[in-house]
Amino acid sequence: MTNRRDFLKKAGLATAATVGATSISAPYVHAQSKTPIRWRLQTYAGPALAEHVIKPSIDAFNKAANGEMEIELYFSDQLVPTGELFRAMQRGTIDAVQSDDDSINAPVDVSVFGGYFPFASRYSLDVPTLFNHYGLKEIWEEAYGEIEGVTWLGSGSWDPCNFVTREPIRSIEDLKGKRVFTFPTAGRFLSRFGVVPVTLPWEDIEVAMQTRELDGIAWAGITEAYTVGWADVSSYYLTNNISGAWAGSYFANSERWDELPDHLKTLFRMCMDSSHYYRQHWYWWGEAHYRTKGGKLELTSIPEAEWQTIEDEALSFWDEIAEQSERNARVVQILKDYRSTMQNAGPPYRYS
Template sequence: MQRRKFIRTAGIGAAGVAAASTVAAPAIAQSMPEVKWRLTSSFPKSLDTLYGGSELFAKLISEMSDNKFQIRVFAAGEIVPGLQVADAVQNGTVECGQTAAYYYFGKHPNFVFETGLPFSMNQRQYYAWLEFGGGHELINDFYKEYNFRSLTFGGTGCQMGGWFRKEIKSMDDMKGLKFRVGGFAGLILERLGVVPQQIAGGDIYPALEKGTIDACEWVGPYDDEKLGFNKVAKYYYYPGWWEGASVGSLYINNKAWDSLPKTYQAMMEAAAGRVTSWMVPKYDAGNPAALRRLVAAGTELRPFPRTVLEPCFLEAYKYYDELAAKDPKFKKIYDNMKAFRADENLWFRVAENTFDNFNFSMSAQGR
């Protein structure tokens, strides 16, 4: 109000105010350096939520910087294959990359933590651990060995258990299956007789169609419908216990990050935060209709029986304890997460779970 009064009493009219505004914006923009980066994604363009997150990110950066900071996005395979994003960022081939950290657990088991440890927490709990439980600090401290840092970059919520050509009634039905599955789930299932396969998203359908694999999991109905898995597998199982939460990663080369002005670093953090707040709701909004279409087209929806879930859970935590006993780096993050998980589950059992169970039961009655 005081500024407006000053303008009026100084005799500056509307035209003068407009002129002042048009001078100010370019002056700010001129103080910003022109920066051009490349972002390589692990995902194909057809996935408008995962890959679309990178497009949204680049758009926001451009708008916030008045086009001074431009990030060009490349889909999987355009610069490097989808499973080589971490290497491309580490060696500086690109400045940044969108990926799922657990693709690289072969480098070290700790890469599983940012995406989601099987049977650990749901999406909200996982975000809470990363932001306020020390998760992100521990993970980025580990990433120093690989010459990059990470920003949380969206997520999917709890995923589906995948597409199978036959019914799964017990672990006996899983034995010998060549199953495309990401991250630690493959290691856990391998201990129980499954033959895990790690394949990038755009390559899964032809492998399933040709019989190179017997079953596959990806994300959920919205993406799975786009990838066409229902055309070559009939049974659709849930839940994807390996990703009760799934968190995306934006890897940024450390040298490239350090070269940015603080203003641009803040823009990247803000834009990544917007992608994170955008992605899960987009999946939540799109999954119900996609699931209805899949079922209408002949897909048979099945829950994994407890005779599958319980052995997998027990084997998972047996494996984690073994890793923690021999790998101090794994133990450092695992112990922190496990303690946080215990508190979160106690809290969610009190209010969230009680409300959800009651509300869902009423909805099932058509009320």
């Protein structure tokens, strides 16, 4: 709270910066002599998770920017509550955001597809494939082009969505009544099976599990459960997931983005891609590593025939979302076409 108060007092004020004199070569003298551009970027992730999902790329950007620009990284809810991030960015209170559209209440129809849209993906590579080769990128650009003040910069994939719980889940019946921290759209879908979605600040989740305010978490895969400490306050991990990858994006205040010279825009996009690539192999490693060598969580499964009931229900959910707008209908049709292509392609794209 102290950090947030200090930040709000200073928001909108120019920040003075002194660059120390160093021995540098001629091409960089002009850049080093200027006051650097400063951005505040807030991620959805807490400190331990941010060490993997964004911090390395921001550190690399600050180094490569060579004094021309510096991005100050803030963690989940540190300056602005996650649900208010979009509006804060739109007002210029913060300059950029890394999150999913769903969690930050982005005022676009396609926001329901951000985060964990049920069964939209089976593997992490599905997300960049859908955006770069099946037309989702153009649809997102169209949607955010209608919103003043915020520029959508691109999307990538994170980890799958599995349940981490205090009590074992071995059937759909076991889901009933479970109070679960999850994403808005995922919670809306899971409530069809008796799950009670709970919204809490990210940093409160571990304590809520200990105090039994929560029965479980459906916010991540097993890599994050171990990385952020949730494996220490849980006992079981359900191997069935409702999505193979979280779809998250980078956004920026449009005025601040437009002010950047082209070479810094290019550098930022390259660092976004670096972040996307790191997560691809980090999560792919972690999901297998912690299942086999984690040692803290017992694995449980719902039989595939029974789990198919949930996957089938997702298709009905897709149709309901498609009815909300013409653009959503286009996205759902792309997901259906993609699903059919992957199933027809067979292994290793789909095994069932």
